[in-house]
Amino acid sequence: MAHSANADFKTRLQNWIPKLVLSPSVAMMLVFVYGFILFSVYLSFTDSRLLPSFGWVGLENYSKLWRLSHWEVSIKNMGIFAALYIVICTTIGLGLAIFLDQKIRGEGLLRPIYLYPMALSFIVTGTAWKWFLDPGIGLENVMHSWGWESFEFRWIKDRNYAIYTVVLAAVWQTSGFVMAMFLAGLRGIDNEILKAAQMDGASNWNLYRRIIIPQLRPAFLSAFVILSHLAIKTFDLVIALTGGGPGRATELPATFMYSYTFSRNQMGIGAASATIMLMTIAAIMIPYLYSELREKR
Amino acid sequence: MGFLDIDNTTKSYGAVEVLHNVDISVQEGEFLVLVGPSGCGKSTLLNMIAGLEEITSGEIRIKDSVMNGVHPSKRNIAMVFQSYALYPNMTVGQNITFGLEMHGTPKPEREKAMREVAKLLQIEQLLDRKPGQLSGGQRQRVAMGRALVRNPDVFLFDEPLSNLDAKLRVDMRTEIKKLHQKLGTTIVYVTHDQIEAMTLSTRIAVMNGGYVQQLGTPQEIYDSPANIFVATFMGSPAMNVLPAHVRLQKDAPHAEFSLHDGSLALLPFSQKNLAAWEGKEILLGIRPETLTDVDGADRKSSNIAEMTNRIVVTEPAGSDTFVSMQLGGKDVIARMRSDAEVRAGQDFTFAVNMEKAVAFDPETEARIAP
Amino acid sequence: MSVASQDTAIRTGRITRTLIYVVLILFALFYMLPLYVMLVNSVKPLSEITGGGMMNLPEEFTLEPWFKAWSSAQIGVEPTGLAPYFWNSIKMVVPAVAVSTVLGALNGYVLTKWRFKYDTILFGLMLFACFIPFQIVLIPMARMLGLMGLAGTTWGLALVHVVYGIGFTTLYFRNYYAVFPTELIRAAQIDGAGFFQIFWRILLPSSGPIAVVSIIWQFTNIWNDFLFGASFAGADSQPMTVALNNLVQASHGVKEYNVHFAGAILAATPTLLVYIVAGRYFVRGLMAGSVKG
Numbered sequence: 025m026a027h028s029a030n031a032d033f034k035t036r037l038q039n040w041i042p043k044l045v046l047s048p049s050v051a052m053m054l055v056f057v058y059g060f061i062l063f064s065v066y067l068s069f070t071d072s073r074l075l076p077s078f079g080w081v082g083l084e085n086y087s088k089l090w091r092l093s094h095w096e097v098s099i100k101n102m103g104i105f106a107a108l109y110i111v112i113c114t115t116i117g118l119g120l121a122i123f124l125d126q127k128i129r130g131e132g133l134l135r136p137i138y139l140y141p142m143a144l145s146f147i148v149t150g151t152a153w154k155w156f157l158d159p160g161i162g163l164e165n166v167m168h169s170w171g172w173e174s175f176e177f178r179w180i181k182d183r184n185y186a187i188y189t190v191v192l193a194a195v196w197q198t199s200g201f202v203m204a205m206f207l208a209g210l211r212g213i214d215n216e217i218l219k220a221a222q223m224d225g226a227s228n229w230n231l232y233r234r235i236i237i238p239q240l241r242p243a244f245l246s247a248f249v250i251l252s253h254l255a256i257k258t259f260d261l262v263i264a265l266t267g268g269g270p271g272r273a274t275e276l277p278a279t280f281m282y283s284y285t286f287s288r289n290q291m292g293i294g295a296a297s298a299t300i301m302l303m304t305i306a307a308i309m310i311p312y313l314y315s316e317l318r319e320k321r
Numbered sequence: 322m323g324f325l326d327i328d329n330t331t332k333s334y335g336a337v338e339v340l341h342n343v344d345i346s347v348q349e350g351e352f353l354v355l356v357g358p359s360g361c362g363k364s365t366l367l368n369m370i371a372g373l374e375e376i377t378s379g380e381i382r383i384k385d386s387v388m389n390g391v392h393p394s395k396r397n398i399a400m401v402f403q404s405y406a407l408y409p410n411m412t413v414g415q416n417i418t419f420g421l422e423m424h425g426t427p428k429p430e431r432e433k434a435m436r437e438v439a440k441l442l443q444i445e446q447l448l449d450r451k452p453g454q455l456s457g458g459q460r461q462r463v464a465m466g467r468a469l470v471r472n473p474d475v476f477l478f479d480e481p482l483s484n485l486d487a488k489l490r491v492d493m494r495t496e497i498k499k500l501h502q503k504l505g506t507t508i509v510y511v512t513h514d515q516i517e518a519m520t521l522s523t524r525i526a527v528m529n530g531g532y533v534q535q536l537g538t539p540q541e542i543y544d545s546p547a548n549i550f551v552a553t554f555m556g557s558p559a560m561n562v563l564p565a566h567v568r569l570q571k572d573a574p575h576a577e578f579s580l581h582d583g584s585l586a587l588l589p590f591s592q593k594n595l596a597a598w599e600g601k602e603i604l605l606g607i608r609p610e611t612l613t614d615v616d617g618a619d620r621k622s623s624n625i626a627e628m629t630n631r632i633v634v635t636e637p638a639g640s641d642t643f644v645s646m647q648l649g650g651k652d653v654i655a656r657m658r659s660d661a662e663v664r665a666g667q668d669f670t671f672a673v674n675m676e677k678a679v680a681f682d683p684e685t686e687a688r689i690a691p
Numbered sequence: 692m693s694v695a696s697q698d699t700a701i702r703t704g705r706i707t708r709t710l711i712y713v714v715l716i717l718f719a720l721f722y723m724l725p726l727y728v729m730l731v732n733s734v735k736p737l738s739e740i741t742g743g744g745m746m747n748l749p750e751e752f753t754l755e756p757w758f759k760a761w762s763s764a765q766i767g768v769e770p771t772g773l774a775p776y777f778w779n780s781i782k783m784v785v786p787a788v789a790v791s792t793v794l795g796a797l798n799g800y801v802l803t804k805w806r807f808k809y810d811t812i813l814f815g816l817m818l819f820a821c822f823i824p825f826q827i828v829l830i831p832m833a834r835m836l837g838l839m840g841l842a843g844t845t846w847g848l849a850l851v852h853v854v855y856g857i858g859f860t861t862l863y864f865r866n867y868y869a870v871f872p873t874e875l876i877r878a879a880q881i882d883g884a885g886f887f888q889i890f891w892r893i894l895l896p897s898s899g900p901i902a903v904v905s906i907i908w909q910f911t912n913i914w915n916d917f918l919f920g921a922s923f924a925g926a927d928s929q930p931m932t933v934a935l936n937n938l939v940q941a942s943h944g945v946k947e948y949n950v951h952f953a954g955a956i957l958a959a960t961p962t963l964l965v966y967i968v969a970g971r972y973f974v975r976g977l978m979a980g981s982v983k984g
Contacts, residue, residue, distance in 0.1 A: 035372075035392045041886040042805035045797050049857050050813060056854045057820040060831040067830060076830065120718060123711045126703055136970055137719045140726075143966035144959050145915035147932045151939050151955045152725035155732075155948050161740055169743025200722060228703065253822050260917035264936055281826040286922070291830060298826040309822045317815050373877050394883030406878035410896035419892075420882030467878075 061302065068295035076291065085296040095297065097272050098280040101187050105276065106255040108191045109198075113251055114244070116195065117202025122232065124203070125210045135207075138200035146197065150264025153193040154180070183273040186266055190274055193265055194258065202247050209243035210236065249312050256305050277301050324349040324507055325370070325475055330379030332365055340365055340531045342379070347475075347524075352501050352508045356518035357528035358554070363511045364479060366528075370509060371400050371477055383474055394423065399468035400477040403484060405460045407452035407467075414439075414448040417466045438470045441500075458489050465500070478510040482517065494520060515555045519543065527551045544677070549604065549686040552679065558609050558656070562681070563649030565605040567598040574598070576605050576678070578649035581631040586648075588626040591676045592691040603689065604681040609643070611674035612655035614663075618672035629670045635663050644669075733757060733953035740948050756949035760957055764950050765941060766934050767926065773954050775927075776934035780914060780961075782845045783930055787852035788909040794853070795860020795905055796898065800890055802861070803868040804876050814865065821858035828855075829922050836923055843925025851923060852913045859912075860905045867901035868894065903972045911962045931958045 068086070071079040089095050120138060124131055141149065156162045159178040167175035179185035213236060221235045259278035266274040268283070277297055285294030323346035332340035340362045347353050355363040368374040370381055372393035381388045388396055399420075407416050417438060418431040426434075439445040442462045452460060461481065468476055481497075482490045498521055501508060512518055518525050519539045527534045527542060527550075535547035546552035546560075553559045565578040568587060574595035575587045595603075611619070618625045633652075636643040637659065644655040644663055655671060663669060680689045703711070732740055733756050735749035744750070762772035802814050832851060833842070841847030871894065879889045920930040929937075935958045939951045 032391050032395065035390060038392070038886055042801040043807065045886075046801045046813075049794050049798050049817070049861070052854050052857070053817055053820055056828065056832070056835070057823065058816070060828040060835075061823070063831040064827045076834065116718075120715070123715050126708070126711055128711070128715065134715055134719055136966075137722050139970070140963065140966055141722060143911055143962045145917065145932050145935075145962070147915075147917050147936050148955045148959045149725065151935065151951055152729050154939070155951065156725065156728050156745070161743075161745060161948060163745075165741075165743045166746045196722065196725070257824050259826075260932070263917065263921075264939065267940065278824065278826055282829075282918075282922075285826075285830060294826075295830060298824065298829070301824040302827045305822055305824055306819075309819060313815055313818055317811055317818075371877075371881060373880065393877075393881045398881065400878065400881050402874040402878060404872055404874050406872065406874035408875060408879070408893055410893070419879070419884070423879075423883035423888065467882075471882075 064295045065299050068292060068299045070292055072291035072295065074289040074291070081292070085292040089293050089296050094272055094275065095280060098275045098277045101274060101276055104187055105191055105258070106252065109194050109255050110248065110251045112191065112195050113199045113202045114247055116199040117247065118206050120203040121206035121210055124207060138203055141197045142201045144197065146260035147264045149193055149197050150261050153189065154265050157189055180266065181270055183270050186270055186273045190262055190265055194261055198251065198254065202251070205243050205247055206240060209240045213239050249308060252308050253305055256301055323347050324384060325509070326382040327370070328380040328382065330369065330381060331377050332369060332374065333377045338531065343533055345526055345533065345536060347507060347509065349507055350505045352510065352521055352523045354510045354512060354518040354522035354525050355528055356512055356515055356525055359513060361528040362531040363528050367477055367479055367509060367511045370475070371398055372396055397474045398477055399471045399473040400479065401464045401468050401481045403480040405464040407460055407463055409452055412449050412451055413444065413463050416452065416463060417470050420467065420471050434470050438466045441469065442466050457485050458493065461485065461493055474507065476506055476508045478508065480512055497521060515557065519555070527554060545688065546679065547688055549681050552606050556608060558643065558654050561607045561609065561612070561648070561651070561653040562604050563651040563653060564602055564683070565649055566602055567595055567600065569596060569599050572596070578605065580628065581647045586628040588628065588673055588675055589624065590678070590680070591624045592680065594691060595680055595689065598689070602683055604683050606679040606681060607673065608677060609654045609656040611677040612653070613672050614657055614661045615670055615672045617658045617661060619674050622674045622676045624675040626673045626675050627670055628673065629668055632663055632665055632667050632669050634665055729952040729956050732949055733956055735949060737947055737949050756947070756953040760950045760954035764938055764954065765944070766937050773931065773934050773938070773957055776929055776931050777957065779845055779928055780931040783848045783852065784910060784913050787849040787856065787913050788906055791853045791856040791860050791909055792902060792905045794857050796864045796902070798857065798861040799864025799868045800894055802865050804873065814861070817858045817861050820855065821862070825855065825918055833923060843923070843928055845928045848919060848923055848928065848930070851919050852916065856909050856912065859908060863901055863905045863908070867898070871897065900972065903969060907965055907969055907972060910965060914962050
């Protein structure tokens with residue numbers, strides 16, 4: 025808006041009010057987000073244990089961290105979990121969206137059923153799945169009582185398979201939401217293009233493969249960004265579902281950071297792990313946000 | 322000193338200057354139209370008058386007081402926007418009186434002013450409706466009512482008719498003109514439509530590339546365009562511009578240009594000073610309506626020349642028939658009466674009203690003044 | 692998201708359609724399964740569950756687990772049930788949602804209609820703040836709450852949620868106001884309305900849909916939060932999610948699965964209700980969350 029040296033009082037005041045209104049939010053953001061990030065990153069270079077301390081130790085926490093088998097397990101789990109979570113959610117989401125887009129009777133009933141898990145807390149989700157998958161009372165026990173005595177399903181108690189139960193519960197919670205994103209994308213495609221392609225003799229399969237799915241690029245990108253950042257932040261679900269166990273079989277970086285900082289009093293190492301989590305998310309989010317915001321200028 | 326003075330005003334965004342030294346003085350009661358293609362700076366200039374955009378240098382004065390840096394609401398102006406900008410959550414009546422309310426006018430006065438304006442614009446029956454329930458033409462009236470009720474010094478119109486369909490646009494155009502004649506207010510009106518500019522204005526400023534190309538009455542702009550841009554922008558179909566050479570015959574300057582088959586036509590100029598251009602190339606401007614069949618030529622003209630050329634296409638348009646042909650290597654349009662008997666491929670004798678022909682300097686594209 | 696179904700040009704055969712319906716229904720069963728398990732097992736005696744009847748409808752219907760979960764189950768050291776924690780959550784959610792939504796609306800208004808140099812960068816910084824792993828702020832935040840005298844209080848938790856929620860609320864309002872015609876703001880300026888008058892009289896009356904989105908989003912996120920609650924709450928200010936986790940993870944005594952399920956439903960009820968009542972807006976809100984202008 026207009027402002028110049030000889031502006032009248034009202035104009036000058038009107039130029040300051042917007043900035044004043046924005047300033048509490050900006051101040052909070054600068055202190056509580058970016059100030060705190062700097063503080064945490066700084067702590068990761070210090071010998072902080074139970075309490076923050078300012079003895080500079082350079083990269084020692086990072087080198088310690090990467091030698092910890094506990095962290096190694098967390099990183100491996102993160103790899104398995106994130107890859108499966110993103111791929112399965114995207115596949116199910118896209119599949120359901122395409123199916124729902126075929127003029128399905130009862131779409132109005134199905135859509136909310138697919139979506140409601142998103143409204144639940146991960147603690148609730150974790151509790152429900154924890155007991156359903158528990159061999160003592162859940163699925164295995166049910167099958168036994170129904171007469172299938174040899175049925176065995178004890179992934180949640182098995183070090184090698186427990187991480188997949190985390191994937192299962194997480195997919196259950198978010199895949200409906202991914203479906204909604206793809207469905208919105210599908211509904212946004214110009215019908216005349218589809219009619220033209222059918223005139224050209226494209227089969228349904230080719231229609232999707234060559235015309236429709238390529239046009240869903242923005243939806244794929246959004247889904248990837250949202251799922252990957254959710255994956256890295258996954259914390260409550262593990263706490264409620266497995267508590268990180270059996271043993272450390274389902275530890276993720278987020279739970280690692282929490283236990284090292286607050287239970288084991290290794291604040292320096294905890295801060296180092298949080299810094300690595302932040303860097304990973306930043307590597308995904310910053311290019312995305314940059315391209316999103318730049319287009320609008 | 323005028324009523325509204327735009328004095329050597331420029332506008333820059335960063336290092337880019339988008340308006341260059343605009344100088345316009347508007348008298349009280351004038352209807353000034355700023356016309357030009359999109360991006361010419363006309364809306365920016367209007368927003369600067371309104372106070373919605375900062376003035377980089379120069380001065381804008383209303384009634385001799387400097388408006389630079391004065392808040393829009395303190396300039397005693399009113400504006401009608403392209404989208405009408407009616408507040409969607411308020412009724413028509415509330416829309417009209419919002420400005421008065423903000424300026425602290427007591428309620429009974431607001432009501433009275435609203436009734437008067439509503440009566441003037443014949444929107445009394447709409448006062449309790451929301452903008453969403455109105456047609457385009459009704460919204461247009463409400464937007465004007467909102468401007469009128471303030472009784473401002475200057476009305477600003479930003480392409481107010483461009484969202485209406487063709488028929489309604491013509492009706493509203495007439496209505497705005499009537500309103501101006503009745504109320505005698507000072508108006509600055511922005512449009513890209515040259516017909517609106519011609520019909521409404523008392524004066525026109527034709528703008529292009531951030532410059533005022535020409536400022537004058539509609540007749541001056543049409544008959545004596547300052548340059549090729551103004552000549553071709555104003556008028557529909559656009560003025561024909563073709564390369565020609567100046568030749569002297571019996572000491573009188575003539576325009577020489579090629580016909581469809583490469584043979585040369587030689588037509589006498591009315592402007593004697595063109596003799597100075599002997600042997601040089603100029604650009605010859607001929608308006609379509611001055612290029613007709615022989616019977617349709619303007620009887621009052623003292624300088625009608627004839628030439629025979631081949632017709633390429635005919636386009637009957639009801640009231641007129643447009644004929645296109647090749648002159649000087651360019652596609653040229655002639656505007657004939659609808660009963661002229663023409664067909665494509667025919668060799669036809671045309672009358673050219675050389676009194677109305679204009680010549681441009683091919684270097685500067687400026688008109689060579691008589 | 693366009694909820695209205697559109698005339699799709701694609702035609703499918705009968706067998707394909709049958710298959711599609713089968714798949715869609717199977718997935719619907721998959722999504723309903725945990726809810727079913729929670730519901731049926733929260734109204735049966737513990738013995739029916741341990742006896743292998745988890746999937747069966749209750750033979751003996753009882754609301755006892757619900758009463759127990761609400762008012763007498765052992766949470767931590769006290770047999771208080773979840774009730775006090777439910778109220779803790781309410782006391783935390785209501786102010787946090789209100790304040791973050793109001794700030795988000797004002798921020799969105801400034802960032803779209805009163806633009807200034809570097810405003811996009813500021814917004815980008817706010818937006819990035821939504822996505823950071825909150826582990827990176829846990830340590831300094833704990834210190835800061837201590838310094839402010841808010842450690843272990845509900846007000847402290849509400850403050851934390853406001854701080855890390857305004858990025859999203861600002862995003863919603865900014866995207867919404869970005870398509871709000873700027874000419875209206877200019878018209879109001881010429882009419883003499885100031886910054887707050889324009890906001891109050893012109894913008895806010897049209898902001899209903901996005902305010903609903905922002906409120907639902909914030910309500911759901913803050914109600915469902917566990918990390919901040921577990922990190923910053925004191926014993927008597929823990930929110931519902933933390934209390935539920937304590938109930939379920941308790942290592943002493945008999946595991947009362949029916950009580951756990953009843954508690955889980957109690958914890959889920961507010962957000963589920965919001966979802967059922969205002970689900971359409973919720974979906975639209977989630978779509979806007981994908982940073983699309």
